[in-house]
Amino acid sequence: MRIRTFRKLCRDAIQNISRNRVMSLASIIAVMSALFILGAILVLAFNLNHIAGGIESKIEITAFLDPSVDNPKAEAIVEELKRLDGVYEIEYISKEEGLAEWKRDLGDKGDLLDGYMGQANPLPDKLILNIENPEYVEDIIMKLDAMPRVDKVNYSKEVVDTIGRVANIIRTAGLIMVILLVILAMIIINNTIRMTVYSRRREINIMKYIGATDSYIRWPFILEGLILGLVAALFAGGLVFGGYILLLNKSGTMFGGSSLLNLFRLLPVEAVMYDIGLVFLLVGTGVGVIASALSVRKHLRV
Amino acid sequence: MIQFKNVTKIYPDGTKALSDISFNVGSGEFVFLVGASGAGKTTAVKLITKEIEPTQGGVSVNGRDITKLKKREIPHHRRGLGVVFQDFRLLPDKTIYENVAFAMEIVEARDRDIRRQVPGILAMVGLGSKADCFPDQLSGGEQQRASLARAIVNNPSVLLADEPTGNLDMETAMDIMKVINMINHRGTTVIMATHAGEIVNAMKKRVITFKKGVIISDREKGGYYNED
Numbered sequence: 001m002r003i004r005t006f007r008k009l010c011r012d013a014i015q016n017i018s019r020n021r022v023m024s025l026a027s028i029i030a031v032m033s034a035l036f037i038l039g040a041i042l043v044l045a046f047n048l049n050h051i052a053g054g055i056e057s058k059i060e061i062t063a064f065l066d067p068s069v070d071n072p073k074a075e076a077i078v079e080e081l082k083r084l085d086g087v088y089e090i091e092y093i094s095k096e097e098g099l100a101e102w103k104r105d106l107g108d109k110g111d112l113l114d115g116y117m118g119q120a121n122p123l124p125d126k127l128i129l130n131i132e133n134p135e136y137v138e139d140i141i142m143k144l145d146a147m148p149r150v151d152k153v154n155y156s157k158e159v160v161d162t163i164g165r166v167a168n169i170i171r172t173a174g175l176i177m178v179i180l181l182v183i184l185a186m187i188i189i190n191n192t193i194r195m196t197v198y199s200r201r202r203e204i205n206i207m208k209y210i211g212a213t214d215s216y217i218r219w220p221f222i223l224e225g226l227i228l229g230l231v232a233a234l235f236a237g238g239l240v241f242g243g244y245i246l247l248l249n250k251s252g253t254m255f256g257g258s259s260l261l262n263l264f265r266l267l268p269v270e271a272v273m274y275d276i277g278l279v280f281l282l283v284g285t286g287v288g289v290i291a292s293a294l295s296v297r298k299h300l301r302v
Numbered sequence: 303m304i305q306f307k308n309v310t311k312i313y314p315d316g317t318k319a320l321s322d323i324s325f326n327v328g329s330g331e332f333v334f335l336v337g338a339s340g341a342g343k344t345t346a347v348k349l350i351t352k353e354i355e356p357t358q359g360g361v362s363v364n365g366r367d368i369t370k371l372k373k374r375e376i377p378h379h380r381r382g383l384g385v386v387f388q389d390f391r392l393l394p395d396k397t398i399y400e401n402v403a404f405a406m407e408i409v410e411a412r413d414r415d416i417r418r419q420v421p422g423i424l425a426m427v428g429l430g431s432k433a434d435c436f437p438d439q440l441s442g443g444e445q446q447r448a449s450l451a452r453a454i455v456n457n458p459s460v461l462l463a464d465e466p467t468g469n470l471d472m473e474t475a476m477d478i479m480k481v482i483n484m485i486n487h488r489g490t491t492v493i494m495a496t497h498a499g500e501i502v503n504a505m506k507k508r509v510i511t512f513k514k515g516v517i518i519s520d521r522e523k524g525g526y527y528n529e530d
């Protein structure tokens with residue numbers, strides 16, 4: 001194709017958009033709405049995934065060390081446990097700290113514990129292992145049980161299972177919504193483009209009869225699909241991110257410092273922006289171009 | 303120039319539109335295809351533009367059997383023909399100038415040639431002042447002039463016209479015939495399908511008369527025969 005021909009095809013595409021203003025605007029709005037809904041669902045799904053991760057990270061295993069273990073040995077054990085898969089944090093509470101904490105909790109009556117200070121301290125050293133994900137729990141428990149200096153291991157199998165189940169349900173629900181919405185957006189975009197092409201099928205016919213090649217006829221439509229999809233994706237992106245930033249500002253003041261509610265704190269806009277932007281561009285322009293090409297082809301068969 | 307050799311056309315639904323038709327049109331000739339509605343005139347035109355294929359027989363243009371053309375050769379074949387229809391078929395979103403220029407753009411003509419040639423052709427068909435109008439701002443006669451300008455801008459060897467005056471009143475129709483006659487005088491072969499008897503009688507050209515898919519007469523300087 002010659003450069004001047006390509007220039008003409010681009011000019012035709014832009015001219016078609018501006019001279020079919022109403023149709024173009026209607027298509028942009030339709031595609032933009034489809035992408036906007038998809039974007040809203042994506043934001044929701046990303047946050048649900050984040051919440052699922054947050055819930056999973058609440059899994060803890062508590063282990064008590066044998067009373068004969070002294071401080072340096074306890075630290076060696078902590079180091080060893082840290083190397084296990086799935087352990088992302090270990091909190092070590094020595095028996096002294098444990099007693100002090102207990103005493104603090106008793107408040108006025110803390111004096112009752114005075115007799116247990118020092119050698120008489122009945123408490124064992126305590127380790128709290130934070131686990132990334134329920135999958136790792138079984139393995140870690142087995143390893144802990146096998147360690148001679150670890151006395152007793154506490155965890156609730158039920159809690160771990162429930163957490164795993166809830167997290168999975170949340171993730172699956174998010175994924176299903178996203179898949180459905182991607183399909184829905186594709187259908188809407190495809191239909192919109194097909195309608196704009198259909199409204200100009202006569203033109204396609206005329207061009208064929210004066211001897212235009214199929215590709216000469218097709219290109220302006222493909223470029224139009226690309227431009228419409230791109231513009232719609234940009235506007236949809238603006239709406240979704242603008243809306244999300246507003247929501248973030250509102251919700252930021254809602255949850256104070258509470259750590260449970262922290263779990264439900266929304267992701268920052270940077271964490272969702274790039275992925276969603278990419279999805280918009282791919283779905284908007286990709287479906288725009290493919291739908292144009294396919295529907296023109298249908299009308300070219302004369 | 304154009305040759306139909308024992309052409310039979312049966313549409314997929316079984317309608318036999320042409321049966322065993324043969325005729326020749328020489329270079330520079332002006333020929334009317336006439337006959338009652340459904341006689342097969344449009345079918346004959348569509349065979350030349352390769353919009354449809356003959357069921358039997360051969361159609362050749364400029365000595366080339368067009369039934370043997372490959373699909374990708376069709377656009378090129380059509381560029382050698384100028385075609386006008388009863389309903390004008392101008393591109394509605396382009397101005398008259400752009401409609402005519404478009405025919406040159408698809409053959410990748412140079413911008414300089416387009417800018418030089420299009421105004422000349424528009425002036426020739428009497429539309430010099432309407433170049434920037436859109437088709438729906440023109441009268442039927444003016445739209446048909448624009449369509450003629452587009453048909454001849456690439457200097458085709460043949461002009462095919464299917465009922466070009468069908469939507470026009472008599473006076474406008476005669477004006478259009480003058481333009482078509484002028485095009486013919488420039489050396490372009492003209493084949494025009496019509497059932498406007500008055501026009502045919504006034505023009506005194508070769509007339510091929512169709513009836514129910516067969517040629518019933520072919521006369522030089524003929525007249526229009528309704529039902530022989």
Ligand SMILES: Nc1ncnc2c1ncn2[C@@H]1O[C@H](COP(=O)(O)OP(=O)(O)OP(=O)(O)O)[C@@H](O)[C@H]1O
Pocket residue numbers: 313314315317318319337338339340341342343344345346497
């Ligand atoms: N696409 C088609 N499918 C089936 N039959 C068709 C088709 N096109 C035309 N016909 C039939 O073929 C016959 C010839 O039609 P054609 O259009 O060639 O006639 P015509 O002489 O141009 O008539 P008119 O003067 O009304 O334009 C008619 O009986 C018509 O019904």
Ligand SMILES: [Mg+2]
Pocket residue numbers: 343344345464
């Ligand atoms: Mg006809």
